[in-house]
Amino acid sequence: MNLFDLSVRCLARKRVRTLLLFGIVFAASAFIYAGWACRSAGIRTQSEGKRAIGASFRLEENEANRHVRSTEALKKIGKNTNGSADGTHVEQLESGAWWVWHDHSFETLQMEDILTLAGQEGISEYNITTANIVVNLAGAARVEDPDTEHDGEGNWVSLRGDRDMRLDMDVQNGNVEVREGRMIVPGDENVCVISRELAELNGLRTGDCLEFGERNPSETSAVCRAEIVGIYDTVRKMTPIMYGDSYRSENIIFTDLRFPEKAEGHEGDPLYQYAVFWVEDVDEYDVVRERMKAADIEWERYDFLDNTGMSDTVASNFGDMETLSTLLLALVTGAGALILFLIFLFWLGGRIHEIGVLLAIGRSKTAVVMQMVLEGVLIGSAAFGLTTFCAPAVSQGVADYLVGYELAQEVPESAAEGRMLYLDEGTQVLGVETAVTPNVVIRSACSVLGMIVAAVLLSGVPVAVKRPREILSRMS
């Protein structure tokens, strides 16, 4: 009779014990499942201000993740130290104050992630738009408000790089129309499209060139030239991102994707602010969304908005959700292991007779402990299998609770305690999505297995350290 036969008979014929263990492992497994599922939950938010238009999706930087990366980079640099790490820079000013800034490599969307999403089945075309880059316009005047003081401000304008201008948000929204020349297309280099007002102010036409330089040019600063390939008319003024003439609608100059970085003297260090992906078949919109969400990119870095403004925020970017999930996992696994350990230890006293017999007939102590492990694993497997059916519901319930808890703690406390819950004004949490993926199942299975094996092995220590005769003498 081998270990397996013995274990199965023991479990089948000591039913009360088996059922009790089953219940404990079942409950622990359910919460372990929930913990793992919550760590990868998607929190569906809706923002009034931000949304993709038409049958498109919009990818942009996630603010919470930006904060996390910044904190990690600062840790790498060290406290009160000049230095740089992962696109974050720390400098001590003459005044003694510390200045922290991030370069484009820190802020930009990752091109490989954009290309991965653009390559998904169902996506017909895509556009990448850079952040507004303020540069100095050389040899031409910008449009200015005569009532505004411009002390300290140069002849600055905003450059906006587009991979494909036709897909720019303001073009798609109908804010601007190109009625003279053409728009910027993929593959263009050193070209721009300027506003009618700017063209008229400077007597510019398509085919002319404009020169741009750094915002605060030095003697060594280079000047970049861009050919005007089109002139746009403003139907509705584009909303300036900041106060000042540098950002006013008429002074926004569309360029090819890589031009702004050259103009500001950072060639090779682009700052892609968002990317928009258009769906080929509108009826397939939801299917394509799920397909894109399954793409293997660094999702923590991004918000992914659909045309309703809904975005799936990963748990790690939603307040302390990930921390709470981890805490839940650790607590349940630890408590489960402790309870199982105590139960096994308690039952070990009742099984001393059986252990003595097994040792007397020549079984090794390892075999005896392995039988107990096998019993635990068999119960665990059955309980875990059953839990798998309940896992989605339990995970959803726990995730809803955790998100509700986070929201209840939201603004005042998060501000006071420095916790991270970045919800823009006007953003609502619509719900939580947990998925019991194969990854979650594997991780949960490993956790449950680890919990059982640890509990049984620990409770088996008294057997392992005793001589067979001592065990037998306890029998009589």
Next chain:
Amino acid sequence: MLELENLSYYYQSQKDRLVLDGVSYRFDKGNLYAVLGASGCGKTTLLSLMAGLDVPVSGRILVDGEALGRNGLNRHRRENVSLIFQNYNLIDYLTPVENVKLGGKADARALLAQMGIDEAQQRRNVLQLSGGQQQRVAIARALAGRTPILLADEPTGNLDEDTAEEITAVFRELAHRWEKCVVVVTHSRELAEQADVVLRLRGGKLREEKRKEESGVWTEAVPGSGAGDSAE
């Protein structure tokens, strides 16, 4: 068969008191040995050492001329010796057949039948059997391992007189017909009378008290002659 060579043992809590003091003796197959002695004199300790459940402080145990090593004790218990206890020590969640199978690969049902356990009894829970029947199951389990040595610790201690007699007869049969070396630690005079050799453990020394000749006549060992005494 099984040889004890200058075996000494003390409990860790009483290192100044030797429970076994240079015990030497040779047990041969085909004999039923009865080890007598007062309570606490070390009979069970002696049996534990012979079974490889514990290790002596000094001296050694040889099986067929080969000394037991500390690492070979599990194998020794599996291949050389089988143990039978006063309180039977059957596993309660197994049937008699399964208990016997635990002991080895022999035909469990046939062994049980030979021990007088019928088919209906074989299917019952072991705890539903009488004391004598449980002891028979325990003996069948010991036989299933097909080991040449049987060690029994007070095997009739919990049995009534008639059943004890039956079990004693079984031991005699195992020694004489099955050619086993059967060593029984006991307080029972009746059982000792049925043995081939009676040994007495006293003051840490094991001494052969008497031996039964083929004619059935007991030969008393001569004190001080050295024959059968523990080696000095």
